[in-house]
Amino acid sequence: MAAAVSSRPGICSTESTLHSTFTRKLRLHGDDYRSHTLSKSHVEDYMSRSSKQKQRALLLNAPREQYTLQTEHDIPILTHRDEILIKVLAIGLNPIDWKSAAYNFGIPALPWINGRDLAGIVIQTSEGNSRLRVGDVVLVPSTDYRDIRKAAFQEYAVTTHFNAAIIPTKTSIHAAASVGVAYVAAAFALGISFGLDFSKTQSGNCRGPNLVQVIKDVDRKDPHAIPADVRDECLSCANTSSRIKHGDWVAIWGASTTSGYIALQLAKLCGLKVICVADVARHGPKLIQAGADLLVDRFDTNRAIQIIRGVTKGKLRFAIDTVDKGTATILQNALSTSDDINPPPSSSSSSVVSYPATPTSSSSAESEPQPHTLPLKDQQSSHLLCLSGTPKERIPGITYHTVPIKVFHSTAAVGESLMAWLEQLMINDALVLPEVVHAAGGLEGINSALQTLREGSELVSGKRMVVDLLESDGNAVTV
Structure with a gap:
């Protein structure tokens, strides 16, 4: 034209x-x-x-x-x-x-x-x-x-x-x-903060972007293309071993909200198992139809955490809160931490986890192993994405995320990849x-x-x- x-x-x-x-x-x-x-x-x-x-x-x-x-x-x-x-x-x-x-x-x-x-x-x-x-x-x-x-x-x-x-x-x-905005928030929560690869959907007609790779490519071409204040969040899942993958559990507190409802559907497209915390009497049928694997009623919060930890055997590593700081504070207690694997250390320090050092040629098998410390961020830490406020008191072993929303409009490759995918999701009726x-x-x-x-x-x-x-x-x- x-x-x-x-x-x-x-x-x-x-x-x-x-x-x-x-x-x-x-x-x-x-x-x-x-x-x-x-x-x-x-x-x-x-x-x-x-x-x-x-x-x-x-x-x-x-x-x-x-x-x-x-x-x-x-x-x-x-x-x-x-x-x-x-x-x-x-x-x-x-x-x-x-x-x-x-x-x-x-x-x-x-x-x-x-x-x-x-x-x-x-x-x-x-x-x-x-x-x-x-x-x-x-x-x-x-x-x-x-x-x-x-x-x-x-x-x-x-x-x-x-x-x-x-x-x-x-x-x-x-x-x-x-x-629109709810879709962007849900896609960023899963695809950037948790590293979910949307190109591996279970439907061949609805394959989306691998946002981690899109951002890596942008950053490689121009290190200043990602805004400085969200750069760490955008690159937080560069390590493949820490990314959420097919078959993993994710909990969504506030699953009946628009962002929670869309996150549920995107998660199911990629083969995740989803726990939905909501008013089950009111919203349960809709969430089941969208693919929820487990419904947990939000009104008894202590019981909700017990159910989540019981079903996931204390190994839940990914959770999204869409409601507020109060529910995010509750939800963090459902996540796996180092205390679920090892008893808490006697030291008051909780910023590192100790592992035995790898023996060298000069050490014997009978010698006492020396402590070797790694930051928690290098371990299989748990991840909590907070859409509406982060907990004031945080738990060691959990990485806290907020959605880097500005990268949607500041970085063309990211925004366009999400919009092109949304078009395909709507065309193929893959998103309700x-x-x-x-x-x-x-x-x-x-x-x-x-x-x-x-x-x-x-x-x-x-x-x-x-x-x-x-x-x-x-x-x-x-x-």
């Missing part, structure tokens, strides 16, 4: 010819509460509106306040050849959307626009971008929260071609809008997307929807709330 210089400064955009998807009306992925049809004229209308450089956006003007609708906010401008402009059609709501405002974190400046998950139509691409074209319907995990152009709570948002996944026509755009609850009212309805999330309503337990912007645009057609 030929590129033409845009009237907006500093960028290039594709000419207004839409690709073949829009030669006929496109049914935008009906879900269980409504369907939409979107015509070529609608897309052209969005493109025309974007040239006016103004949009509606939801701004946070001060911490602990509600978001305010701004009707004359600037439409973001593309500044890099990898960037694309999206007309936002649906927004997936996350707990962080209300927590960041309520507790004043993750807000680089004020006023600010939040929102981490969106789905929409590509209406502009930069010169030289061939992966996505104008008219593609995509989902976007917006992990780069410091770039206000990429936030979801606005009518038009910027992303990069390697941070967007094309939504299959059979997939609900609303469910797709809810899955979250159940969606419709939040009415468009951008204006987000404050009310976030209050529902904050109150912990049973309505949204184990589900995702999604805001539909097609309604507020007046382009919705109920079928």
Whole structure:
């Protein structure tokens, strides 16, 4: 498709010819509460509106306040050849959307626009971008929260071609809008922090990336390509012997959350045995259907730990907590430590483990072996990935991880490999997307929807709330 210089400064955009998807009306992925049809004229209308450089956006003007609708906010401008402009059609709501405002974190400046998950139509691409074209319907995990152009709570948002996944026509755009950041977090937890090789899935049609190898290749070509503050986490599983593998157990506390639910499915695709800690009465059937090997009810935490340790015979080495610091503190007690193999040393030091030295030619078989110490990180340590807070008091023998989320948007090879895999998972129905609850009212309805999330309503337990912007645009057609 030929590129033409845009009237907006500093960028290039594709000419207004839409690709073949829009030669006929496109049914935008009906879900269980409504369907939409979107015509070529609608897309052209969005493109025309974007040239006016103004949009509606939801701004946070001060911490602990509600978001305010701004009707004359600037439409973001593309500044890099990898960037694309999206007309936002649906927004997936996350707990962080209300927590960041309520507790004043993750807000680089004020006023600010939040929102981490969106789905929409590509209406502009930069010169030289061939992966996505104008008219593609995509989902976007917006992990780069410091770039206000990429936030979801606005009518038009910027992303990069390697941070967007094309939504299959059979997939609900609303469910797709809810899955992005949770999918990235789950994939990074398993694939980077635990070193799971997604290229060894049990389904030949759904082989994913070996993220450890992708990162090694990036690091070898450019040692500065991995951000310094997440470099250690990204390279933590470079040692093959410490990586999780087919047949290993992994426990997920909060398995009914979106990130936990996706982690369960990705783990099963790769042949792991998964323990799911959740409200079993409410979410058990869904988790069993997704492949859970063991369900443990979350309400009796002491008994939950006993069950996990009993079933795994005290040898559980990998666990993910999706809830908070408190549950992460509980979950760490289910993991295997050196005390499960050897009694605790009399010394108060717990940073090393002693092993007999290898005899040399000058030593006899009867001589007393000399102690030889190795750091715990070089042993078969256990691993706890904490998505929402790490324990204050930590247990020796456990390596604690947090998801290096920024590498998704900072390192193209990593982001694109995950998005390409997500496309294949959706095409092949290998990933069941979250159940969606419709939040009415468009951008204006987000404050009310976030209050529902904050109150912990049973309505949204184990589900995702999604805001539909097609309604507020007046382009919705109920079928």
